[in-house]
Each structure stands twice: as structure tokens, then as C-alpha cells.
Amino acid sequence: MNFNLQWTWFHRLGSPRWFYQKTQRWLPWLSVITLSLLITGLVWGLAFAPADAKQGNSFRIIYLHVPASVVALAGYYIMAIAGAVGLIWRIKLSYMLMRSAAPIGAALTFIALVTGAIWGKPTWGAYWVWDARITSMLILLFLYLGVMALRHTYSSNETADKASAILGLVGMVNVPIIYKSVDWWQTLHQPATIKFTGAPSMHPDMFMPLVVMIIGFYLFYAVSLILFTRTEILRREYRANWVKQLVADGSAEK
Amino acid sequence: MYFDSIQQLVNMDGHGVYVWTAFSISIVVMMALVLRPLWQSKKEFNNIKLHINLQQVNKAALQQKDSDAPHS
Numbered sequence: 001m002n003f004n005l006q007w008t009w010f011h012r013l014g015s016p017r018w019f020y021q022k023t024q025r026w027l028p029w030l031s032v033i034t035l036s037l038l039i040t041g042l043v044w045g046l047a048f049a050p051a052d053a054k055q056g057n058s059f060r061i062i063y064l065h066v067p068a069s070v071v072a073l074a075g076y077y078i079m080a081i082a083g084a085v086g087l088i089w090r091i092k093l094s095y096m097l098m099r100s101a102a103p104i105g106a107a108l109t110f111i112a113l114v115t116g117a118i119w120g121k122p123t124w125g126a127y128w129v130w131d132a133r134i135t136s137m138l139i140l141l142f143l144y145l146g147v148m149a150l151r152h153t154y155s156s157n158e159t160a161d162k163a164s165a166i167l168g169l170v171g172m173v174n175v176p177i178i179y180k181s182v183d184w185w186q187t188l189h190q191p192a193t194i195k196f197t198g199a200p201s202m203h204p205d206m207f208m209p210l211v212v213m214i215i216g217f218y219l220f221y222a223v224s225l226i227l228f229t230r231t232e233i234l235r236r237e238y239r240a241n242w243v244k245q246l247v248a249d250g251s252a253e254k
Numbered sequence: 255m256y257f258d259s260i261q262q263l264v265n266m267d268g269h270g271v272y273v274w275t276a277f278s279i280s281i282v283v284m285m286a287l288v289l290r291p292l293w294q295s296k297k298e299f300n301n302i303k304l305h306i307n308l309q310q311v312n313k314a315a316l317q318q319k320d321s322d323a324p325h326s
Contacts, residue, residue, distance in 0.1 A: 057266035
């Protein structure tokens with residue numbers, strides 16, 4: 001009896017219906033908080049933070065580049081773990097989350113690469129360098145694109161889900177390599193600005209807006225993941241009665 | 255503000271081009287990450303609505319056929 005009680009939450013968490021209804025209530029709040037953090041962080045970073053002594057104003061790109069990179073990497077873990085949970089427990093919702101995480105991760109990796117390239121021009125004199133950090137980020141982009149593309153190579157959703165989950169797990173090897181690339185190889189890319197241990201290598205006036213932006217990007221990731229997953233739920237669960245009811249209620253309101 | 259004027263904020267001592275380009279590209283991509291799923295959800299809603307309507311039409315047609323058929 002006790003065992004059943006403990007596991008109900010787990011199954012409820014895996015129910016697309018539960019997710020769809022809960023997120024409906026969370027979304028407005030989450031969106032407002034996200035938007036205010038992003039606007040605060042950007043205005044603070046772009047207009048109020050002091051310029052860097054060596055790099056001048058071009059360093060302000062950090063307020064987009066670092067948060068996008070951090071969340072693109074964390075997003076890969078989220079995608080891979082969602083795929084693993086799907087493989088092990090066969091939870092439909094976790095496959096939907098995995099699917100939805102791929103395009104967001106790819107877009108954020110793209111932002112990281114493009115802002116990095118633009119930042120490279122005034123700082124290093126070149127848009128692109130085959131540096132360990134940059135190359136491993138490019139591989140991350142291809143891994144995300146691979147997971148996205150696998151969807152179209154199988155006619156059945158189930159097989160495609162499994163294949164994507166396995167690709168995601170195998171690609172996880174790349175993530176620690178990206179983290180460590182600046183330490184393992186002599187690279188042009190500067191070492192990490194933020195470390196889990198020890199003080200940040202930045203002045204608080206510059207560092208605070210960066211923290212705001214990183215939190216903002218994490219929340220933005222959550223909002224986008226929820227939106228993509230809700231679409232995926234509608235796409236896959238269109239036969240479910242609760243979805244039909246939802247659509248019928250929606251059109252009755254208009 | 256760190257800058258003395260809006261002009262300086264835009265120019266950023268010559269680095270403005272880089273900073274504002276990076277900024278614009280990021281914003282466009284992030285907007286797409288929100289608008290695309292919203293737009294697709296709407297499309298799915300319409301598809302499901304069509305699906306339901308089609309089912310109802312089929313059901314009605316079947317009933318019509320049943321009542322039209324001569325009882326033997």
C-alpha cells in the first residue's frame with residue numbers, strides 16, 4: 001500500500017495531461033519573471049556596467065555569450081537525462097521533453113557560437129579560430145541537430161525516440177570535454193569566468209549583471225521548454241479525450 | 255549610466271557594431287524560441303478541431319445511411 005502511495009507522484013509527473021494543465025498555470029508567472037530578469041540584466045550589462053580594462057566595450061557581449069553557453073551545456077544534460085528516463089521507465093512525457101529540448105539547445109549553442117565569433121573579431125582579430133573550446137561547441141551544435149534530424153528518419157515515433165535518446169547519451173561524452181577544454185589545451189579562448197570553487201575573476205559591478213542574465217537564461221530555457229513540450233503533447237496525444245475536450249472548450253469560448 | 259550620452263551608448267567607442275549585432279541576433283533567435291512553439295500549438299489546435307469535425311460528419315453520415323436503408 002505504502003509503495004503505491006510513493007509512486008503515484010512519479011506517474012502523475014509523467015502524465016502529459018498533468019503537465020499540460022500545471023504549466024498552463026505556471027507559464028504567466030514564469031514568463032513575467034523571466035522577461036524582467038532578462039531586461040534588467042541586459043540594460044545593466046549593456047549600459048551601466050563599467051567597460052573592461054583590456055577589451056573595452058566589446059566585453060559586454062559576455063552578457064549574452066556566457067549565459068547562452070552555460071544553458072546550452074546544461075540543456076544537453078537535461079535532454080540526455082530525459083532520454084535516459086524515457087528509455088528506462090518508458091515515460092512518454094520524458095521523450096517529449098527530450099524532443100523539445102533539442103531545438104532549444106541547438107538555438108542556444110548557435111547564439112553562443114555567433115556571439116563568440118562576433119566577440120572574437122575585436123578581441124582576437126578573427127571571427128573563427130579552430131580552438132578546442134570553439135570546436136567542441138560546434139560538435140555540441142551537431143549533436144543537437146542530430147537528435148533533431150533523427151526524428152525524421154524513422155516512421156514510428158517510438159523507434160525515433162529510442163534512437164534519439166541513445167544518440168543523446170552517447171554525445172554526453174562531449175560535455176565534460178567542453179568544460180575542460182580551456183584547461184586541457186593551450187587555447188585562445190579565455191579561461192572560465194565563473195568557477196564553482198573560488199572567487200569569480202570579475203569585479204562585482206560586472207559580475208552581478210552576469211548572474212542576473214544567467215538566471216534569466218535558465219528561466220527562459222524553462223519557458224521555451226514548456227512551450228515546445230506543450231506543442232509536442234498536442235501533436236502526439238490528439239486522440240486523447242482530454243485533448244479533444246480542451247480543443248472543444250477552446251473553440252466554444254471564441 | 256556608464257556612458258555620457260545615447261550616442262556613446264550606441265557607438266561604444268567603436269565596439270557598438272559588434273555588441274549590437276550580437277545583441278540583435280540573440281534577441282531574434284530567442285523570440286523564435288517562444289513564438290515558434292506558440293504558433294505550432296495553434297496549428298495543432300486547428301488540426302485537432304478539424305479531426306473532431308470530420309469524425310462528427312462521418313458519424314452523422316453513417317447514421318443517415320442506417321436510417322435510409324430499407325428494413326428487411
